[in-house]
Structures are given as structure tokens and as C-alpha cells.
Amino acid sequence: MTEHAPAVAPGLFREGADGTLTLVGGRSRSSGRLxxxxxxxxxxxxxxxxxxxxLPRHGRLWAWTTVTAAPxxxxxxxxxGFGVVEFDDADGVLRVVGRITVAETEALTEGTPMxxxxxxxxxxxxxxxxxxxxxxxxxxx
Numbered sequence: 001m002t003e004h005a006p007a008v009a010p011g012l013f014r015e016g017a018d019g020t021l022t023l024v025g026g027r028s029r030s031s032g033r034l035x036x037x038x039x040x041x042x043x044x045x046x047x048x049x050x051x052x053x054x055l056p057r058h059g060r061l062w063a064w065t066t067v068t069a070a071p072x073x074x075x076x077x078x079x080x081g082f083g084v085v086e087f088d089d090a091d092g093v094l095r096v097v098g099r100i101t102v103a104e105t106e107a108l109t110e111g112t113p114m115x116x117x118x119x120x121x122x123x124x125x126x127x128x129x130x131x132x133x134x135x136x137x138x139x140x141x
């Protein structure tokens with residue numbers, strides 16, 4: 001993982017040799033629906049026919065805020081950005097919650113192109129790598 005920090009939890013994402021991060025969700029064969037994080041059963045039907053599914057790396061900002069107080073266990077700086085990014089899928093839109101790499105909410109607007117990136121977070125138990133969303137298209141959303 002980035003800067004040799006372990007993943008915040010196993011199976012949430014894969015990091016490529018070039019540092020790109022891909023979120024790993026699940027897709028039910030019977031419903032065709034995508035979800036994140038991956039669950040062994042489809043959240044819509046309860047079917048246990050879920051396969052790994054890579055999420056798109058590019059999405060668009062749907063909602064956001066600035067966090068001004070550190071959550072329990074977090075040892076990093078505040079403020080930091082937090083929000084929801086929408087990813088288009090053949091069966092609709094998937095919204096994923098996560099950190100945003102900028103804390104200045106006035107610099108963001110609804111629909112801002114976002115890309116999934118790796119971010120190392122300091123915690124009371126040591127650094128961990130997680131996903132975050134950075135402004136920028138780097139390709140089509």
C-alpha cells in the first residue's frame with residue numbers, strides 16, 4: 001500500500017503498481033446491482049450470488065462537508081473534507097462515502113469530477129491506507 005501503510009480493512013480496494021486505487025465492490029448475478037463495500041449477499045435481494053466488481057475510478061461529487069473535530073481514533077489534522085461521490089453504473093448510480101482531499105468546501109461544487117486516490121491516515125494505532133476522492137477528471141467521470 002501507499003507509503004507502506006497497511007489497508008484500513010482488507011478487501012476494500014486494490015492498489016496498482018503505479019499507485020492507482022480501485023475500490024472493490026460486489027455485483028449480484030441475479031439482481032445485476034452494484035454495491036460497496038462488498039457484501040457476501042446482495043443488499044437488495046438477499047441472494048448469495050455476489051462476485052467482486054471493480055468500481056469506476058472516476059465519479060462526480062454529490063454532497064460534501066468539512067469535518068472540524070477529529071473522530072475517535074483519528075490522529076491526523078483537522079479540518080478535512082468528507083463527502084459522497086456518485087459513480088455511474090449500467091444499472092443506475094452508486095453513491096460512495098469517503099474523505100475528500102480538500103477541506104475548503106467553498107472550492108467544490110455539485111458535479112465536480114472526482115477521482116479515487118489512496119490516502120495515508122494517521123491513527124492512534126499507526127498509519128493506515130484508505131481511499132479518498134480528489135477533484136479532477138483524469139478521464140471521463
